Amino acid sequence: xRTLKYAILGLINRGSMTGYDLMKVFNMELVNFWYAxxxxxxxxxxxxxxxxxxxxxxxxxxxxxxxxxxxxTEAGKExxxxxxxxxxxxxxxxxxxxxxxxxxxxxxxxxxxxxxFNYQLDQRKEKLKKLEATMIEHPYAKGIIDIVTPxxxxxxxxxxxxxxxxxxxxxxxxxxxxxxxx
Amino acid sequence: xRTLKYAILGLINRGSMTGYDLMKVFNMELVNFWYAxxxxxxxxxxxxxxxxxxxxxxxxxxxxxxxxxxxxTEAGKExxxxxxxxxxxxxxxxxxxxxxxxxxxxxxxxxxxxxxFNYQLDQRKEKLKKLEATMIEHPYAKGIIDIVTPxxxxxxxxxxxxxxxxxxxxxxxxxxxxxxxx
DNA sequence: CGACGCATGTAAGTTGTTACATGATTAG
DNA sequence: CTAATCATGTAACAACTTACATGCGTCG
Numbered sequence: 001x002r003t004l005k006y007a008i009l010g011l012i013n014r015g016s017m018t019g020y021d022l023m024k025v026f027n028m029e030l031v032n033f034w035y036a037x038x039x040x041x042x043x044x045x046x047x048x049x050x051x052x053x054x055x056x057x058x059x060x061x062x063x064x065x066x067x068x069x070x071x072x073t074e075a076g077k078e079x080x081x082x083x084x085x086x087x088x089x090x091x092x093x094x095x096x097x098x099x100x101x102x103x104x105x106x107x108x109x110x111x112x113x114x115x116x117f118n119y120q121l122d123q124r125k126e127k128l129k130k131l132e133a134t135m136i137e138h139p140y141a142k143g144i145i146d147i148v149t150p151x152x153x154x155x156x157x158x159x160x161x162x163x164x165x166x167x168x169x170x171x172x173x174x175x176x177x178x179x180x181x182x
Numbered sequence: 183x184r185t186l187k188y189a190i191l192g193l194i195n196r197g198s199m200t201g202y203d204l205m206k207v208f209n210m211e212l213v214n215f216w217y218a219x220x221x222x223x224x225x226x227x228x229x230x231x232x233x234x235x236x237x238x239x240x241x242x243x244x245x246x247x248x249x250x251x252x253x254x255t256e257a258g259k260e261x262x263x264x265x266x267x268x269x270x271x272x273x274x275x276x277x278x279x280x281x282x283x284x285x286x287x288x289x290x291x292x293x294x295x296x297x298x299f300n301y302q303l304d305q306r307k308e309k310l311k312k313l314e315a316t317m318i319e320h321p322y323a324k325g326i327i328d329i330v331t332p333x334x335x336x337x338x339x340x341x342x343x344x345x346x347x348x349x350x351x352x353x354x355x356x357x358x359x360x361x362x363x364x
Numbered sequence: 365c366g367a368c369g370c371a372t373g374t375a376a377g378t379t380g381t382t383a384c385a386t387g388a389t390t391a392g
Numbered sequence: 393c394t395a396a397t398c399a400t401g402t403a404a405c406a407a408c409t410t411a412c413a414t415g416c417g418t419c420g
Contacts, residue, residue, distance in 0.1 A: 003279055004379080010286045020399050033281035035274065040380060042401055065388045067399060084286055085294055090305045092217065094276030097185055099215035099342060103335040104192045104266055110329075112267055123272045147292075147364050153285040156360075160281060160353045167349040171342045178338075182329050186407080202371050222408060224373055247416045249371060 004044055007034050009072065009080040012054060014150055016071040019045050029154070032131075032161040045070060053079055102175070113179055121172045128165040134158060186226055189216050191254065191262040194236060196332055198253040201227050211336070214313075214343040227252060235261055284357070295361055303354045310347040317344060 011017060011025055022045075023038045036044075045068075048054045053076035056068040072080070098120055105113055135141050140155035193199060193207055204227075205220045218226075227250075230236045235258035238250040254262070280302055287295060317323050322337035 007282055032275045033278040062389055084283055084289055087298060087301050088279060090309065091279055093214045096215040097270060097273055099339050100189055101266055103339050105335045106330055106332050107263065107266055116269060119269050127272065145360060147361055148288055150288050153287040156357050157281050157285050163349050163353050167345050171345050175338050178327060179329055244417055
C-alpha cells in the first residue's frame with residue numbers, strides 16, 4: 001500500500017525537508033503511529049523523485065556539506081490528497097508479542113507471570129509519563145481548538161496515544177490483581 | 183526475533199496440529215495479536231523441523247490425502263519455555279494508517295474528516311460487537327477463574343482486545359464531537 | 365457432480381531491519 | 393580537539409504478502 005510513500009509526501013507537504021529531517025520527525029514525533037529508519041527513507045525519496053512526486057534543491061550546510069531539500073510537485077500534492085481522502089477498511093489488528101505471551105500464560109508459574117506483567121506495567125507507566133509530559137507542553141492542551149492548523153493533528157494523535165497507553169495499563173493491572181488473588 | 187517461530191511452538195505445545203490447523207488458529211483465534219498466512223507457516227514448519235524443534239507423523243485423511251501432524255520435541259519445548267520466560271523491552275508502538283491520516287487532518291475539509299471518522303467508527307463498533315459476542319460464549323465470562331488452563335490465556339487476551347477496541351471508539355467519538363462543534 | 369473446505373507447497377515481490385560506509389559541522 | 397550530531401547512501405538479510413499451483417474429501 002506504499003504507506004511510507006504517503007507519510008513522506010504528507011510531511012513534505014507540511015514544509016520542505018531533507019531526508020535527515022524526515023528521519024527525525026518519524027522517530028520523534030510520529031513514532032506513536034508510524035516510523036522508518038534512514039535506510040528506508042533515502043531509497044524511498046529517490047523513488048518518489050523518479051516518480052515525479054517530489055523535487056529537491058541542493059543546499060549547502062557550512063562550506064562543503066550538501067543536503068537535499070525536498071518539496072512536493074503538483075503531482076505529489078495530488079497523490080497525497082487522493083490517498084488522504086480514500087476511505088480504508090479496518091487494518092488487521094496490530095501484532096503484539098506481550099499479548100501473545102499472555103495467551104500462553106498457562107505455561108508459566110505464578111511468579112513468572114507476575115514478574116512479566118509487572119515489568120511490562122513499569123515500562124508502560126514510564127511511557128505514559130513521557131506522553132503526558134509532551135501533552136502538557138502542547139499548545140492545545142489548554143483548550144484552544146482550531147482544527148485547521150497542523151497542531152490539531154498533533155494533538156488528537158497524542159491524545160489517542162495517551163488513551164491507548166492508559167487502557168493497556170488498566171488491562172495489565174486487572175490481570176495482575178486477578179492473578180494475585182488466585 | 184523469530185516471533186512466528188515461538189507462536190507456532192506455543193500452539194503445538196497446546197496439542198499436535200497440522201499446518202492447516204495452525205493457519206486456522208492464527209487467523210481466527212489469535213488474530214487479535216498475531217497471525218500468518220499459510221505461505222509463511224509451511225516454510226516455517228519446514229525450518230523448525232530442520233532445527234529439530236518439532237517432528238511430524240504423516241496421517242491419512244480419507245483414502246489418499248496425507249497430512250502432517252506436528253508435535254514438539256524436548257528441544258522445542260525448552261526453546262518455547264525459554265522464549266516465554268524472557269523479559270522483553272517494550273516493542274515499538276504499532277503502526278496505524280488511520281492515526282497517520284488523522285495527523286494530516288488539516289489537509290481535509292470538515293466534511294471529509296467527519297466522513298472518515300464516522301466510517302472508521304462504524305467499522306470499529308462492528309468489530310467490538312463481534313468481540314463481545316465471542317466473550318459471551320467464553321466459559322470464563324461467567325466469573326470462573328482458573329489460571330492454569332489454556333482458557334485463561336484466551337480469556338485475558340480477549341478482554342484486552344475488547345478494552346482496546348472500546349478505547350479506540352472513545353477516541354474517535356471524542357474527535358468527532360470536537361470537530362462537529364467547531 | 366459441483367461447490368466449498370481441507371491440505372500442502374513454491375515464486376516473486378514488498379517492506380522493514382541491521383550492518384556497513386563515509387564524511388562534514390558544531391558545541392563544549 | 394573530540395564527541396555528538398548532521399547528512400547521505402548501500403548491502404544483506406528477515407518478515408511478510410500476493411499470486412501461482414495442485415489435488416483430495418465431504419456435503420448437498
